[in-house]
Amino acid sequence: MSMRSFALAAALVLVGPGAIASAEPAAAVAARAPQVAETRHTGRFNGKEVRYRALVSETFLTDEAGAPAASVVTTAYLREGADAASRPIMFIFNGGPGASTTPLHFGxxxxxxxxxxxxxxxxxxxxxxxxxxxxxxxxDPVGTGYSRPLPGHEGQPYWSRSGDAASVSKVIETWLAANGREASPRYLLGQSYGTTRAALIVKLGEVKFDGVLLFALVASPEGLEMPYVTSLPSYAAVAWWHRKIDRDGRTAQQIYDEAVEFARTDYVSALIRGASLPAAEKRRIAQRMSDLIGLPADYIESKDLRLKNEDFMFQLLADQGLRTGQLDGRATRRLDAPAQRPPYDDPGLNFSLEPPPAAPPAPPKVEGVAATSDEPPALEAYYRQTLGFESAETYNSLNLDVNSAWDFEGGGDANGFLGQAMQADPNLRLFWVSGLYDLTTPSYRGRYILDQSGVPPERLVAAQFPGGHSVFTEETNRKALADAVRAFVRP
Structure with a gap:
């Protein structure tokens, strides 16, 4: 899969692409300061009543002449009565590129x-x-959420690996100073492409962090073998889910672990031998792969033992006229379904085993806000009426125009920067989350690349969940994930 296709597939909660340019007149921007909305609330989290402030604020990014060039909107939730110097704070973003924080924020x-x-x-x-x-x-980086290039300025300076990382790093640095939180323990959380952004921000070194959290790690192993080796265990877990292999009393985790052991021993050895691999040994490896991932040995052998996601997704359930999802391999879609633009063609997009909520008999109120057909979408109503933030923009959950304009600057795996940073800072810790059924960012691929990046294992917390790309779509996972995050920020 190309990096461009991967980026589209990895964007999670979707609304239409919308416009990139700011809807606000240039004169209006020039005449005002960055907007800030502050409200106070009470909630119950982890069984505890918490009073908190919600702070929605703009940060203006400037051009080389010092003029405001882009507005980045952040949404902060800050516990009241806590000591700022000891209270940890976490900066969170999603990936795409071009995706807002919607899944992490509102999911x-x-x-x-x-x-x-x-x-x-x-x-x-x-x-x-x-x-x-x-x-x-x-x-929400430039072009997503309410964040926009300002009138008279282009967004392209922010739509590259380096430009994006520099802009988000600047937003974090500015926010810490503006809110008197420079002494607070600091954490950085990125999901999907956001893991690449996090690694590049750490590399910049403009802001120091106590920990980095990586959800659905984007990893790009090089070579003729490792891209295939690191995908195989996730194929095995998905095959287990769809009962295309003999479970023999084994759990999905046990099948996954068995596939990991095979992948890094017999399988990688066979791939390394290439054309010199004896025919009988090739057949044996193909049969063993078939037993693990549910595809016919003949088909595997015809692919020279090297399977791409498309091979697996479209062949595993072909006898039923189905394909699997990629963001979540548990999902299915008919092979003859009408074609859709990526990433909408992936049945794993937003997949969850939880049933959709029943429509309420009457529009419920959230802190005095009713979500009716006469109101804007619930998310915008929440910003305007609960958080008190008024914007001339429409909230953009996913901007495919940003994605199309993105400059990957040659690509390459960024995770080595995390290993280097951890070697240089003995206090920096890493928290990595993966989904057992995620074929977009396979779990073993993440583990392999972190090991190769020099991440000290004693400072790595690894959490694998029985889920897809966004492991928090199901309640059991969501609660366990929140508990694991709490433990990580309270070492």
């Missing part, structure tokens, strides 16, 4: 979750938010 960690579709969307309390333990700052 995992924010004090409210968004449920339902269309006019039936509602905002409900999120008891699993870790706000009892850590302050949260959600960052």
């Amino acid at each position: 995992a960690f924010g004090p409210k979750r968004r449920l339902g579709e269309g006019a039936a969307q509602v905002m409900v309390d999120n008891p699993d938010s870790p706000l009892d333990a850590v302050d949260l700052v959600f960052i």
